[in-house]
Amino acid sequence: MNQASSKGTQDKSVAGEILSFIGRVILAVSIPLIAFYVLYLGFLFLRDSDAPREVITLVAIVWGVGGVGLLYWVFNNLVERLPDVWRGRLLPFVFVGPAMAILSWYLAIPTLRTFWISLFDRDGPPEELSLFQQLASDSFVGLSNYIAVFTEELMLEAFRNNLMWIIIGSTLSVVFGLLIAVLADRSSFEKTAKSLIFLPMAISFVGASIIWNFIYEYRPIGQTQIGLLNSIVTSFGGTPQAWPQWVAILPWNNLFLIVIVIWLQAGFSMVLFSAALKGIPEELMEAARMDGATEIQIFFRIMVPYIRGTIISVWTTIVIFTLKIFDVVWVMTGGQFGTHVIATQFYRQSFTNRNSGFGSAIAIVLLIAVIPVMIYNLKQFREQEAF
Amino acid sequence: MKSGKRQKKLGLLLVNATLLLLVLLWTIPTLGIFVSSFRNREKIANTGWWRVFPYRDWQMVREIDIQNSGLDPDGVMEIEGATGTFEEFRAGVETPDGKRITWIGNKRLGRVEVQEQVWTIDWDFTLDNYKQVLGGQDFEFKKPDGTVQIVPGDNMSSAFMNSLAVAIPSTAIPILIAAFAAYAFAWMKFPGRRWMFILIVALLVVPLQIALVPILRDYKALNLNGTFLAIWLAHTGFGLALATYLLYNYISGLPRDILESAFIDGASHFTVFTRLVLPLSVPALASFAIFQFLWVWNDYLVALIFLGGNPEFELVTQRMAAIVGSRGSEWHLLTAGAFVSMALPLLVFFSMQRFFVRGLLAGSVKG
Numbered sequence: 001m002n003q004a005s006s007k008g009t010q011d012k013s014v015a016g017e018i019l020s021f022i023g024r025v026i027l028a029v030s031i032p033l034i035a036f037y038v039l040y041l042g043f044l045f046l047r048d049s050d051a052p053r054e055v056i057t058l059v060a061i062v063w064g065v066g067g068v069g070l071l072y073w074v075f076n077n078l079v080e081r082l083p084d085v086w087r088g089r090l091l092p093f094v095f096v097g098p099a100m101a102i103l104s105w106y107l108a109i110p111t112l113r114t115f116w117i118s119l120f121d122r123d124g125p126p127e128e129l130s131l132f133q134q135l136a137s138d139s140f141v142g143l144s145n146y147i148a149v150f151t152e153e154l155m156l157e158a159f160r161n162n163l164m165w166i167i168i169g170s171t172l173s174v175v176f177g178l179l180i181a182v183l184a185d186r187s188s189f190e191k192t193a194k195s196l197i198f199l200p201m202a203i204s205f206v207g208a209s210i211i212w213n214f215i216y217e218y219r220p221i222g223q224t225q226i227g228l229l230n231s232i233v234t235s236f237g238g239t240p241q242a243w244p245q246w247v248a249i250l251p252w253n254n255l256f257l258i259v260i261v262i263w264l265q266a267g268f269s270m271v272l273f274s275a276a277l278k279g280i281p282e283e284l285m286e287a288a289r290m291d292g293a294t295e296i297q298i299f300f301r302i303m304v305p306y307i308r309g310t311i312i313s314v315w316t317t318i319v320i321f322t323l324k325i326f327d328v329v330w331v332m333t334g335g336q337f338g339t340h341v342i343a344t345q346f347y348r349q350s351f352t353n354r355n356s357g358f359g360s361a362i363a364i365v366l367l368i369a370v371i372p373v374m375i376y377n378l379k380q381f382r383e384q385e386a387f
Numbered sequence: 388m389k390s391g392k393r394q395k396k397l398g399l400l401l402v403n404a405t406l407l408l409l410v411l412l413w414t415i416p417t418l419g420i421f422v423s424s425f426r427n428r429e430k431i432a433n434t435g436w437w438r439v440f441p442y443r444d445w446q447m448v449r450e451i452d453i454q455n456s457g458l459d460p461d462g463v464m465e466i467e468g469a470t471g472t473f474e475e476f477r478a479g480v481e482t483p484d485g486k487r488i489t490w491i492g493n494k495r496l497g498r499v500e501v502q503e504q505v506w507t508i509d510w511d512f513t514l515d516n517y518k519q520v521l522g523g524q525d526f527e528f529k530k531p532d533g534t535v536q537i538v539p540g541d542n543m544s545s546a547f548m549n550s551l552a553v554a555i556p557s558t559a560i561p562i563l564i565a566a567f568a569a570y571a572f573a574w575m576k577f578p579g580r581r582w583m584f585i586l587i588v589a590l591l592v593v594p595l596q597i598a599l600v601p602i603l604r605d606y607k608a609l610n611l612n613g614t615f616l617a618i619w620l621a622h623t624g625f626g627l628a629l630a631t632y633l634l635y636n637y638i639s640g641l642p643r644d645i646l647e648s649a650f651i652d653g654a655s656h657f658t659v660f661t662r663l664v665l666p667l668s669v670p671a672l673a674s675f676a677i678f679q680f681l682w683v684w685n686d687y688l689v690a691l692i693f694l695g696g697n698p699e700f701e702l703v704t705q706r707m708a709a710i711v712g713s714r715g716s717e718w719h720l721l722t723a724g725a726f727v728s729m730a731l732p733l734l735v736f737f738s739m740q741r742f743f744v745r746g747l748l749a750g751s752v753k754g
Contacts, residue, residue, distance in 0.1 A: 043616060057552040060615050064556030068563050076657045091656055092577035099568035099631055100583055105605075106624025107590045110598035117600060124604075176409075183406040188399070193406050195740065197413050202736035203729055204685030206704045210711060210725040211416045214423070214718065226435050226718075228419060263413065271747050295398070324594050327687045331708050343688075346596050351692065356600050363596045370592045381588045 035074045039067045071098075111367060118145050118360035122353075145361035155362075158340040161254050165325055165341060169258045169265075170318040174311065176262060177269025182299065184270070185277055194274065198267035205264075205327030212260045213332065218242035245337045254339055260328050265321070269314045276310040277303060316373055323369055342366060424722035425512040428528060428538070431718045438509040445479070445487055445502040453499055460494040467501060516723035541720055543727050546706040550684060550728075552615060553694075553702060557622035557683040558676050564623065565630035565675075566638070566668065570660050572631075573639035574646065584635070590628040598624070599692055606693065613697030621693050622686070626679050633746070637671035638664060674746030677739050681732050703728040 042063035075094045079087055117124045121141050125134040134140065149155050180197055184190045200208065217227030218240055225231040230240040243256040280303060288298050304311070326343035329335060335344040342362060350359025423436045430438075451466065458464045460473045469480040469488045476490035476499070487502045519526050523542030527535050571577070572584055602621065603612070611617040641664065649659050665672070687704040694700050701709070707724055714720060736743060 043614075054548060057548045060552040061555045064615070064619055065559040065563075068560050072563070072567060073657075080655065080657070089577075092571050092575040092580075095567045095571035095575065095656070095660075096577070096580075096583065099564050099627055100586075102564065102620070102624050103587065103590060103627050106598055106602060106621065107593050107595075107628065108586060110601045111593065113601040114597050124600075180406070180409055183402050183409070186399070186402045187406045188403055189406075193410050195737075196410050198740075199417065199733070199736070200413070202681060202732040203417070204687070204704050204707075204732070206687050206707045206711075207685075207725050207729050210707065210721050211420050213711070213715070214420055214722070215416055217718075224433060224435070226431065226433070228415070228435070228437070231435050231437075263416065266413070268747065271744055275744075275748055320592055320594075324596065327704075331687070331711055343596060347688070347691075350600055360600055363594070363600070366594045367597050370594060373592050374589055377588055377591060378585065381585065 035070055039063070039070070042067065114360045114363050114367075117356055118364050119143070120357045122355040122357055124356045124360075141357065145357045146365075148358060149361045149365055154340055155345060157251075157338060158342050158345045160251060161339060162323065162325075162341045164251065164254050165258055165261070165322040166319050168255065169261050169322045169325075170315055172258075172262045173265040173318050174269050174315050176266040177314070178273050178311070180266065180270045181273035181277055182303070184274065194270065197270055200264045201267045203264070205260075206331050208260050208264055209328055209331040212256075212263075216243040216256060244333055244339065247337050250338045253337060257328055257332055257339060260332075261322060261325065265318055269318065272310055272314050273307065276307040280306050316376075320370055320373060324366065420722045420725055423718060424516050424726050425514070426509075426719075427511070427513050427515060428717075428719040429530075430509070430511070431722065432716075434509070441506050441508045443504045444507045445489070446505050446507070447500045448486070448503050449501050451488075451499040451501065453497065458499075466499060516719045517727070520720050520723040520727060538717070541706070541710060541724065543703065543706055543724055546701050546703045547727065549700050550702045550704075553618055553622075553690070554680055554683045556615070556619045557626075558680045560619055561623040561626045561630050561679060562634075562672055562676055565627055565634050566665065566672065567660070568631045569634035569638045570656075570664055572635050573641075574659075575656070587628050587631050591632060593628075595625045595689070603692060613694055613700065615700070618690065618693045621689055622679075622683050625689070626682065630675055630679070633675055634668065634671055637668055641667055670742065670745065673739065674742040677735060677743045678746050680735060684732050 042059065045059060045063075072094070076091075079090045079094050082090065119125075119142060120134075120139045123139060126137055126139055129137060180193070184193050187193060203211070215228045216230075217225075218230055219225050219227075221234075221240060225234055225240055227240075229243065234240055244253055246253045246256075284302060284306075285298060288302055293301070324343050325341055326347065329339055329341050329344050330347065333339045335341075335348065340348075342365070346359055346362040346366070349355045349362060353359075419436050422439050423431050426436065426439075458466070463470060463472055464476065466476070466480075466488045467482050467486070468484070469476075469482040471480040473490065473494060476488060479487045479489040479502075481487050485504070487504075489500050489502055491497055491500060515526075519538075519540035521542070521544045522540050523544070525537050525539045527537055529535055572580060602624075606612040606617050645667075646659060646663065649663055654662075685704065687708060690702045690705055694702065694705070707721075707728055710717070710720055710724060
């Protein structure tokens, strides 16, 4: 109906056209200005207010969530006021623009910026200079941060530990998840068992670190052990240990940290395997049983090949996850006792040592490590011709 | 036939037993913390939490008068059939009939107890730990020898409020933005659409570590560091790729005819989106919301970097990590604090487990 009226007015009055144009411009300018002003007031209140914490929290929630909704509403209104052709062209960008802008700012462009920073010394590129002048400045160090990443002793330790995390952590998470999924499928208490195994997924790494610190709690010989593991060990006549700090068995003390992630991730793999297993046609299993196959043969010859795709994707997910592991190590040992991993080294170099060049080089190494998965995802996406 | 049935029963028993063992292994760590959070400070520090289960303990049956027994504490003594030196009796010596003789106190003024093993259970629970970890005041403890020790509590309730103020917008904002974008990808035609979506797929697995150094620089330049807005935007940025991807999969699968008839009726894209698409996508929105909420609530690294400079805005994970670092042996605070920090995620998890599992199955892989 808008179309009809706009066509009708086309040759009627030029003055009306101009008036409505001015009206649109005023609205177009004033609505966002008012909206931004209201949002800015909220921001100032949140930054500087001494109001009770409950009030601040409530304002923060309303301001944050409401503000985003308000912005979309305002921009949509603006575009709706434009002529049809422009509306059709601009509206998609009102919808998709904010997402792309934030993604570019927070993930896409930082990959390039981090790479750039990684070519400079600890203070990064001198920002007041132009890009070419930065290259010519004294802070430009070329690839020497990368050489340091692959030669520094603590970094080598971190690579070794991360390799342990990836191999042992992801494999055991998958194995336990699969074992539990198969067992639960045949047991008499499937739901309860799955809920309980799954429960650690809701627990933070910091919480999990406290839980496991309590299991590993160490008291000198002769005192009552209040940690479960040491209590069991001493009741069998062993010597109590501060397990993750037990440097005598380096690097195997890392296993006491890896256990925590297996504990957290087995539930994740169990849920995915459980769903995949339920997709295996019952006739297939029955036929195998009729042919005299044992349950173990059925597991390896039918179930595992059937859910191969799920196993690979779960395994990759956990590999990426363990590659970036940070919280557990940082809270449990802070990277001491030979337990540093890549992400704790990244944190230590970037924020404790304030060596942003070195830290950025580590981040780039992490990025390169996930590139194969990225390529795989893109390939999968291209194969779905639906887009 | 009969042996087959028996074998099946045996098999089921084996399956149930193995699974039970695994479930116990997975549950006991949490149970230990949970039980301990209700035991008083003295008990946590000195006895194992498994004392809430029945255990055998030595209890005094009668006392032996040392003065009149003619025992010589400096040599080898024999009491009720048990022989040993003073040091051995201090640790307790068992008699052949299953009793234990224990010397308590010093050589001159101590006493000797005859003890027997009895089954007992320690069910003396308290809520004091929770009061101390939430209240933020100092607390007095009486030691067994009568001295009073003052132990400061902790102020987790303020950290809890901060975590709420961070987690709720950090969940709602990316969902709203991602839903708009997913709608555009699914129902609008515009130049660059395919390339933008390819970028989203590529960003799915990019580790967030890559962004921390440059974003921190921007925040410093914009004077945003240590504000709520800073951390909301950061969580939005890191969660957005996955959110858009998942919501696109769902929204593009909505029945075409419903939307088309709305357009024919003259509805604008905005109306269709808010009145039709959002309500229809509630299951997908809910399952991503749970993910993002758990992820943000449990996050430590992002908070450490973007809120780290502002102790007033400390979140539960930061607070807990700080207690671990500075007072790692105050188990009465750690156990109760851990449960305070877990209460909300566990509640969300159990009440919305179905959505959570659905989200997992939809392929939630976070970068």
